[in-house]
Amino acid sequence: MATATIEDIEMAYSDVGSGPAVVFIHGYPFNRSLWTEQVTALAGTHRAVVPDLRGFGESGSGNMPSTMSRLARDVKLLLDHLHIERALIAGLSMGGYVTLAFQKEFKDRVSGLLLANTRAEQDSDEAKISRREQAEKALTEGMASIADSMLPKLLTPETVSKKPDLVKRIRDMMLKTDPKGAAAALLGMASREDFTTLLPEISVPVLIIAGRDDALIPMRHSERMHQAITDSRLAVIDHAAHVVNLEQAEAFNREMMQFVTQLTSW
């Protein structure tokens, strides 16, 4: 692990391999270990940069809230620190919100986008209220109750029964999250802007990946992004719910490798 001083925090990150850069942005409430299988798949051909977003993993927390714009700026400052001019930005779920914020604010630094199980729409009023309740819950009860309520929505029932090691890995990742960091991200997600008007302006190639059985962010959100982004491909992965890159790592990596191999805009 390496660290970089990014404004008010020490940011932990991994930087593996050499070649065109791919930045992986994890979802909520995870950390950079979410992307281990993808980093391994890229080893030998690409440089994988994987930060722990502020408030997650081994990075510092800073002040509330962790807005998507704040998290995107942290990633941009990390790229500056590493002297990376342009990168493919890949984000899952909340990582996708950060990826879209990055595209909006730093599009000259983007060679392509990978948007996995995410959406461009902002939260409904009801969802915003629920985020605030969840933030309060994280701070008062800790991460166990958050993990318990999220777990059934992250994986298909088939995976839950057949892959206990994966279930444990995902649960452990959530339990390790600092409740303050989780609460800051929840408030940040609640206040995020709507990115739907940004989509038609995206001119770099985009790979959209969706787990067919995702109940947290249903597939229709990916279909809408695909319709709105001219140069996009939608890959729907079967037998996968929300954490598609771990649940069906092989299928995910196949799509990812095909995309990075064809990408010429580095």
Ligand code: MLT
């Ligand atoms: C995530 O996986 O990052 C979150 O579930 C996203 C969200 O709650 O909107």
